[in-house]
Amino acid sequence: GTSCFVEKRSCCLGVKPFSASQKTWPKISCAMNMSAHQSDDDRKLQLDQLIDKARKLWDRSPEPVKNFPWNTTLGNFIQLVLDLTLAVIKYLYVPVFTVTSISELSYCAHQRKLLLVPIPVLLGAAVAGILKExxxxxxxxxxxxEVPWHLIAVTIFFTLIKLPGPxxxxxxxxxxxxxxxxxxLRTLWFAILWYRRPKALKILDSDN
Known part of the structure; x- marks a missing residue:
C-alpha cells in the first residue's frame, strides 16, 4: 500500500510540471507574436510620421526651393559619378590586366604548358564576338x-572570372x-573601335 501511494505521488509530481510547461509555452509564443506585431506597428507609425513631417517641411519651403530642378540635378550628379568611375576604370584597367596576364603566363611557363595558352585565348575572342552581336x-x-554598356558588362563579368585564377x-x-x-582583349578592341567611331563619322561629315 505504501509503495503504491509513493508511485502515485511521484506520478502526480511528474505530471504537474509537464502540464504546467504545456500551459506556459502557448503564453510565451503568444507574447512573442504580440511583441513582434507591436514592433511592426511601431515601425509603420514611425514611417508615417516621418513622411508627414517631410510633407509639412516641403509645404513650408519657399517657392524657389520647390521650383528647383531636383530631378535634373540628381540625374546630372549620377552621370558625373558614372563618368568618374569609368575614367578611373579606363586608366587603371589596362595596367592591372597586363600585370595579371604576365603572372598567368609565368605560371604556364613554370608548368611547361605555354602551348595550351592560344587555345582558350582564341575561344574567348570568339565568345566575345558572339556576346557583342x-x-x-x-x-x-x-x-x-553614348556608352557601350554591353561591353562594360562583359568586361566586369569576365574580370570577376579572371581574378580568382590562382x-x-x-x-x-x-x-x-x-x-x-x-x-x-577582344572586348577592349571593340571598346576602342566604339570610341573611335564618332570621330570617324565627324571626319566623313566634314568631307561631305
Missing part, C-alpha cells in the same frame, strides 16, 4: 548609345584565366 540584336539601341584547380588555373583574357 547577341547584345546588339537584343537591344538595337546600344548601337546609338585559386582554380591546376588545369582550370591555366585555361579559365586565359579564356577570360581572350574575351577581355
Amino acid at each position: 547577341t547584345a546588339l540584336k537584343l537591344s538595337p539601341r546600344l548601337r546609338d548609345a 585559386y582554380y584547380p591546376s588545369l582550370g588555373r591555366i585555361l579559365i584565366p586565359h579564356f577570360a583574357n581572350g574575351v577581355l
Whole structure:
C-alpha cells in the first residue's frame, strides 16, 4: 500500500510540471507574436510620421526651393559619378590586366604548358564576338548609345572570372584565366573601335 501511494505521488509530481510547461509555452509564443506585431506597428507609425513631417517641411519651403530642378540635378550628379568611375576604370584597367596576364603566363611557363595558352585565348575572342552581336540584336539601341554598356558588362563579368585564377584547380588555373583574357582583349578592341567611331563619322561629315 505504501509503495503504491509513493508511485502515485511521484506520478502526480511528474505530471504537474509537464502540464504546467504545456500551459506556459502557448503564453510565451503568444507574447512573442504580440511583441513582434507591436514592433511592426511601431515601425509603420514611425514611417508615417516621418513622411508627414517631410510633407509639412516641403509645404513650408519657399517657392524657389520647390521650383528647383531636383530631378535634373540628381540625374546630372549620377552621370558625373558614372563618368568618374569609368575614367578611373579606363586608366587603371589596362595596367592591372597586363600585370595579371604576365603572372598567368609565368605560371604556364613554370608548368611547361605555354602551348595550351592560344587555345582558350582564341575561344574567348570568339565568345566575345558572339556576346557583342547577341547584345546588339537584343537591344538595337546600344548601337546609338553614348556608352557601350554591353561591353562594360562583359568586361566586369569576365574580370570577376579572371581574378580568382590562382585559386582554380591546376588545369582550370591555366585555361579559365586565359579564356577570360581572350574575351577581355577582344572586348577592349571593340571598346576602342566604339570610341573611335564618332570621330570617324565627324571626319566623313566634314568631307561631305
